[in-house]
Amino acid sequence: MKPRLRIPTSFRAPTDVSLPLAFTALVLLVAGLGLPLATATKFGAHNAGYAMSGIIALWNGGYEILAALVFACGILAPLGLVLSLCLLPIVARPGRRGPGWTRWIRLATWLEQWSMPEVQLLGVIVALSKLSALVTTKTGPGLWCYGLAAFFTLLAWRRFDAAAITGTPAIPA
């Protein structure tokens, strides 16, 4: 008897589109968080700026609440949202639906409200322009990955169909 792969193969159409988009967003987001967003140079000294660098600097500077806010909206919420968009269609496939999925979708919609990667991206771009008079800056691969992650997250969220997960028929508006 051939071993069977435990990969779900029958997703509903909207989820089919959302899942690869969310997975692409996840890969790009992890790369964006791990790679430098930009590098600053001053008198031969280099300094790489990661997504976490600012949060650590704020925390060490005594601005813990601000650091927590940036961490929540710039890293935690986007990561939680993308992970939910990746996992929900896989684990909540037909036959395994339960009341917990509704709560999870509710959490994902809540995370979407606080997830602001596109705003953070614009903030970094403005900061880099502002820095041009102070230090020499060079954009890093993390910035591109993070920007694309923001774009793919938006697309995945737009195509995400909560009705396909909960099994509740959607009513045409």
Added chain:
Amino acid sequence: MRPSIECPSCRQSFAPDKSGRCPHCGRRAGPRGSEGRRRALAFGLAAVFLLLPAYALPVLSIKQLGQAEADTILSGVVNLWRAGLWGLALVVFTASMVVPTFKLGVLAVVLAASRWPAVLPPDKLRRLHGVVALIGRWSMLDVFLVAFLCGIVRFGAVATVRAQPGAVAFGAVVILTMLATAAYHPPDDTEVASR
């Protein structure tokens, strides 16, 4: 057949039952009446009070070769403008100064219209609330900007950027206005019809 409404959270359409909760995401889709209005008013007022320190206090300080310079949100915009970065100056000005004040103004109109329906028709009320909810997050631009600058400009005595108390006040304004928007949902068509 009961008319369907759209969930403000997951955008799915459904026929509302007694609980008023969306069957897809579980969010309460209907209005929260006076409780929601009171909560939104409290968040909104707190944001108004914090708006003054947010704009008056410096949000970041730049220390370069022993010389320190503190920037408020407005002086940051002016510096960008003077540096010839007009587009970026406009973006920062819009996100940090226009959006929060506009949001609070619109929120006041929305709350007034929910109390006195003659002020604004329900469809316009919903549209205004939607606009406020949509643009709210862009005010976080300055907070992310300060965080990134603090993280990348760390050259000791040569050049260092540090956050200042104004950034905390501004971050609080953004969060409070977002909470105020989330606390109140304008009435849907079924609610308006049942009045």
